[in-house]
Amino acid sequence: MANYRIAPSILSANFAKLGEEITAVIDSGADIIHFDVMDNHYVPNLTIGPLVCEAIRPLTQAIIDVHLMVEPVDRIVPDFAKAGANIISFHPEASRHIDRTIGLIKEQGCKAGLVFNPATPLYYLDHVLDKLDLVLIMSVNPGFGGQKFIPEALEKLKAVRKRINATGKDIMLEIDGGVKVDNIAEIARAGADTFVAGSAIYGAGKDSDPHRYDSVVAALRSELAKA
Ligand code: DX5
Ligand code: ZN
Secondary structure, eight states: OOOOEEEEBGGGSOGGGHHHHHHHHHHTTOOEEEEEEEBSSSSSOBOOOHHHHHHHGGGOOSEEEEEEEOSSOGGGHHHHHHTTOSEEEEOGGGOSOHHHHHHHHHHTTOEEEEEEOTTOOGGGGTTTGGGOSEEEEESSOTTOSSOOOOTTHHHHHHHHHHHHHHHTSOOEEEEESSOOTTTHHHHHHTTOOEEEESHHHHTTOOTTSTTSSHHHHHHHHHHHHTO
C-alpha cells in the first residue's frame, strides 16, 4: 500500500478548544495538521494567522501544513516559518513572482507547495515542478469548509501524478475539499497521496472514541487500503 497521509483541516475544529482538538486528531492516527489561512481578500473569509500557528506548535510533533489563501504572499511567509510551519503552500494567482516565493519559503527552512484552484491551469507547474515539495489540488473553490467535492479534480490529479512521476522526485500530491470516507479511495486511485479533510473528520467526533476521532480516521484508512 502506498504511503498515504491524512491531514485534518483545523478549519472545522472547535476553536474554543483548539489545542485539545489538535492533540485528539493526531492521537486518533492522523498524520498532518492542515492549517488554513484566509485573509478576506484573496478569499471571502478570514481565519487564523502566525500567532495561532506558534501557539499550537508545542502541542505536536506532526507536520504543520500551512495553506495560504492570502494576497500578497511573501510578506507573511517568514512569520509562518518562525511560527513553526513545516510546509507552506500558496496560490500562484496570489503571487507576482512565483519562483521567488518558492525560493523564499525554502530559504526560510520550509517545504514549498503550489495550490491549484478548480479553474487554475496546470501550466503553472511547467518551470517550477522540480523545485516544489508539494502540489495541492483544490477540489472546492477556496474559502470555506464543508463544500461538495468537484469531480473534475480527479482528472487533474491524474495529470499531476504523471508529471510528478516523470520527475522521479518525492513530491507530495495533496487534495483539499470535500474529501469524505465515501470518496477517498477513488481520490487515491487518481493519484493523491495526502488527503485534507475538515468537516468529514471534525464533524464525526464521537464521545465514545478514546481520542474522539479514532473511528473516522480508521474508516478513512480502511477505504485507502482498498484503493
Ligand atoms: C477550503 C480549505 C479546506 C477546507 C476543507 O478553502 O482549504 O482545507 O477546510 O474542508 P472540507 O474537508 O470540509 O471540504
Ligand atoms: Zn486548505
